[in-house]
Amino acid sequence: MRVYNFAPGPATLPLAVLEQAQAELLDWQGSGTSVMEVSHRGSAFMQVAEAAEADLRALLAIPEHYRVLFMQGGATGQFAAVPLNLTAPGESADYLNTGLWSGKALAEARRYVSVNVVADGKESNYMSVPPIAAWRRGAAARYFHYTANETISGVEIFEVPNLPGAELVADVSSTILSRPIPVDRYAVLYAGAQKNLGPAGLTLVIIRSDLLGRARDVTPSVLNYTLMAESGSMLNTPPTFAWYLTGLVLRWLKGEGGLSVMAERNARKAQALYDCIDRSGFYRNSVARECRSRMNVTFRLPSEALEKQFLAAAEAAGLANLAGHRLVGGLRASLYNALPEAGVAALIDFMRDFAHRHG
Amino acid sequence: MRVYNFAPGPATLPLAVLEQAQAELLDWQGSGTSVMEVSHRGSAFMQVAEAAEADLRALLAIPEHYRVLFMQGGATGQFAAVPLNLTAPGESADYLNTGLWSGKALAEARRYVSVNVVADGKESNYMSVPPIAAWRRGAAARYFHYTANETISGVEIFEVPNLPGAELVADVSSTILSRPIPVDRYAVLYAGAQKNLGPAGLTLVIIRSDLLGRARDVTPSVLNYTLMAESGSMLNTPPTFAWYLTGLVLRWLKGEGGLSVMAERNARKAQALYDCIDRSGFYRNSVARECRSRMNVTFRLPSEALEKQFLAAAEAAGLANLAGHRLVGGLRASLYNALPEAGVAALIDFMRDFAHRHG
Numbered sequence: 001m002r003v004y005n006f007a008p009g010p011a012t013l014p015l016a017v018l019e020q021a022q023a024e025l026l027d028w029q030g031s032g033t034s035v036m037e038v039s040h041r042g043s044a045f046m047q048v049a050e051a052a053e054a055d056l057r058a059l060l061a062i063p064e065h066y067r068v069l070f071m072q073g074g075a076t077g078q079f080a081a082v083p084l085n086l087t088a089p090g091e092s093a094d095y096l097n098t099g100l101w102s103g104k105a106l107a108e109a110r111r112y113v114s115v116n117v118v119a120d121g122k123e124s125n126y127m128s129v130p131p132i133a134a135w136r137r138g139a140a141a142r143y144f145h146y147t148a149n150e151t152i153s154g155v156e157i158f159e160v161p162n163l164p165g166a167e168l169v170a171d172v173s174s175t176i177l178s179r180p181i182p183v184d185r186y187a188v189l190y191a192g193a194q195k196n197l198g199p200a201g202l203t204l205v206i207i208r209s210d211l212l213g214r215a216r217d218v219t220p221s222v223l224n225y226t227l228m229a230e231s232g233s234m235l236n237t238p239p240t241f242a243w244y245l246t247g248l249v250l251r252w253l254k255g256e257g258g259l260s261v262m263a264e265r266n267a268r269k270a271q272a273l274y275d276c277i278d279r280s281g282f283y284r285n286s287v288a289r290e291c292r293s294r295m296n297v298t299f300r301l302p303s304e305a306l307e308k309q310f311l312a313a314a315e316a317a318g319l320a321n322l323a324g325h326r327l328v329g330g331l332r333a334s335l336y337n338a339l340p341e342a343g344v345a346a347l348i349d350f351m352r353d354f355a356h357r358h359g
Numbered sequence: 360m361r362v363y364n365f366a367p368g369p370a371t372l373p374l375a376v377l378e379q380a381q382a383e384l385l386d387w388q389g390s391g392t393s394v395m396e397v398s399h400r401g402s403a404f405m406q407v408a409e410a411a412e413a414d415l416r417a418l419l420a421i422p423e424h425y426r427v428l429f430m431q432g433g434a435t436g437q438f439a440a441v442p443l444n445l446t447a448p449g450e451s452a453d454y455l456n457t458g459l460w461s462g463k464a465l466a467e468a469r470r471y472v473s474v475n476v477v478a479d480g481k482e483s484n485y486m487s488v489p490p491i492a493a494w495r496r497g498a499a500a501r502y503f504h505y506t507a508n509e510t511i512s513g514v515e516i517f518e519v520p521n522l523p524g525a526e527l528v529a530d531v532s533s534t535i536l537s538r539p540i541p542v543d544r545y546a547v548l549y550a551g552a553q554k555n556l557g558p559a560g561l562t563l564v565i566i567r568s569d570l571l572g573r574a575r576d577v578t579p580s581v582l583n584y585t586l587m588a589e590s591g592s593m594l595n596t597p598p599t600f601a602w603y604l605t606g607l608v609l610r611w612l613k614g615e616g617g618l619s620v621m622a623e624r625n626a627r628k629a630q631a632l633y634d635c636i637d638r639s640g641f642y643r644n645s646v647a648r649e650c651r652s653r654m655n656v657t658f659r660l661p662s663e664a665l666e667k668q669f670l671a672a673a674e675a676a677g678l679a680n681l682a683g684h685r686l687v688g689g690l691r692a693s694l695y696n697a698l699p700e701a702g703v704a705a706l707i708d709f710m711r712d713f714a715h716r717h718g
Contacts, residue, residue: 005391018384037366039369040369074581079579199599201561236436237369239598320391
């Protein structure tokens with residue numbers, strides 16, 4: 001029996017994708033082997049790799065002058081790769097600090113560049129994004145980095161920041177493919193796969209081509225965008241199964257109608273859950289309205305004892321992995337693309353009932 | 360229908376492992392989710408991670424003062440990680456060049472250290488390993504690096520080099536778990552998973568604990584051994600499915616009887632195939648006898664036209680992925696742990712028949 005899985009990542013995958021992967025796990029395309037057991041350079045896998053890129057390009061309307069890279073190391077690897085590939089020693093970069101993930105990104109960047117924190121959400125305990133009017137950009141910053149969604153607090157930035165002259169770099173690990181985005185407004189977009197793309201172990205990078213060729217000499221080859229672009233992301237053996245499964249997810253997304261459909265669906269899911277919270281007089285979400293995440297809905301109950309009870313009862317009711325991040329506690333429902341609307345409806349029913357019994 | 364898959368990596372996996380993965384792909388341990396869909400920090404996955412390490416330690420008899428790290432980026436990532444973690448700027452390291460992979464390792468190392476090539480097999484066209492008496496070690500080398508098996512030429516180093524005072528570092532991507540090795544003779548061992556461990560996307564590092572704490576400031580965190588050790592290889596989201604599947608392979612190896620049994624089986628497999636080649640008067644292998652690889656058996660036919668014919672006929676007979684590396688051509692049969700003795704017997708039968716018809 002499958003449950004509704006609200007895990008923040010590694011996250012739930014589309015059932016149809018898992019079913020296909022299961023069906024062909026021992027014998028892929030009549031090859032008599034698993035897709036995991038063949039060369040990444042063979043024609044069969046090359047077709048998987050190329051189809052995944054083509055589908056991603058179609059879904060996100062990626063312009064021709066952008067390259068798509070399939071890498072390893074997660075977003076944490078990109079925290080280093082971005083400054084290593086975009087700056088020279090002694091240069092500086094702007095970072096917006098909206099919570100744990102942007103904090104980690106800028107801490108890693110400090111190994112390589114002078115980091116200018118344009119604004120820091122700590123005054124609001126990272127429950128809101130500092131207003132753009134208050135951002136203090138560095139005069140010589142080579143790029144501007146922000147985290148599109150903070151999965152722990154549940155804080156999302158919906159608009160592309162309007163910063164004339166800035167080379168925008170964004171960690172979109174938890175929002176990619178959840179709605180259309182104007183790729184051409186960015187210098188670099190990157191994402192770990194394990195939320196909206198596929199299983200953990202694959203990292204996606206979308207980079208404007210003219211930014212290639214600048215990697216520092218000390219950049220490990222596996223994090224070098226230029227070498228990865230030149231080799232079609234096959235500088236060394238890529239994580240083939242994760243790439244294949246991501247390809248199945250992309251194909252599924254196209255079948256569902258693409259990112260406009262996903263955006264509507266995700267907006268409905270989040271709205272329904274926030275409405276349930278706001279109207280309950282029992283649950284509370286502390287994030288500023290305008291930046292409430294559509295991907296990670298955080299909420300608290302009147303006491304930690306009730307939160308424990310809630311978690312156990314939800315688990316028993318087939319509503320899995322609702323615990324908040326270990327650093328902040330509380331509850332969190334992650335509503336990525338593969339989490340169906342029926343799952344949100346079931347959660348809301350459960351929450352109303354629980355509040356009724358304990359409120 | 361499963362075929363006998365002689366792919367050099369990503370390589371064949373044990374059938375029993377794939378069958379278990381398939382059976383529980385939608386519902387793992389009664390969780391109602393796939394193992395791919397749960398948190399790496401949850402207790403269920405932590406048990407997978409810990410069991411994998413415990414089984415690896417038991418199989419390789421890894422001493423307590425060694426740490427085991429599960430990383431990303433492949434052996435190519437380690438080509439940078441080794442000098443970044445073991446040396447300071449301006450220091451030097453010894454490298455033995457026995458072919459393409461050791462050549463790549465030393466080229467990447469040159470970004471970080473002064474590389475002293477102790478010996479180079481190019482005089483023999485990398486068909487033999489230069490004798491140890493001819494190796495010229497650097498006086499101040501911080502470590503000595505070699506590649507235990509060159510998968511392209513099929514050249515293996517069976518003995519641990521006896522180099523008093525040297526900190527031995529070895530790329531064991533294609534030999535790990537194929538036989539027992541004395542881990543305590545090494546400073547660092549590393550391996551990409553996709554030959555004898557599991558699917559591509561996981562990288563194993565075994566390091567003597569006293570070598571931790573030396574990473575350079577410019578080391579990306581995802582390649583920093585110290586940070587990886589401190590976090591139990593969960594500095595960031597690891598490739599959970601690859602880790603899980605590697606765990607199943609390790610459990611399978613224990614069930615098969617461990618590495619002594621594997622060593623005997625692998626010796627028999629390679630011996631039978633080399634005997635077939637040597638006695639044929641048709642096939643030829645050009646590697647010096649004492650370093651013929653047990654993992655990758657390379658051979659040529661009298662003409663390239665016959666090689667093409669051989670490949671197509673073998674494929675049709677259910678003997679898959681026997682093409683040599685694109686840089687060198689010819690044929691190559693990779694005989695990792697998961698390739699059964701029956702597969703080698705079937706290949707030998709086919710080769711005898713083919714030679715009889717075309718010789």
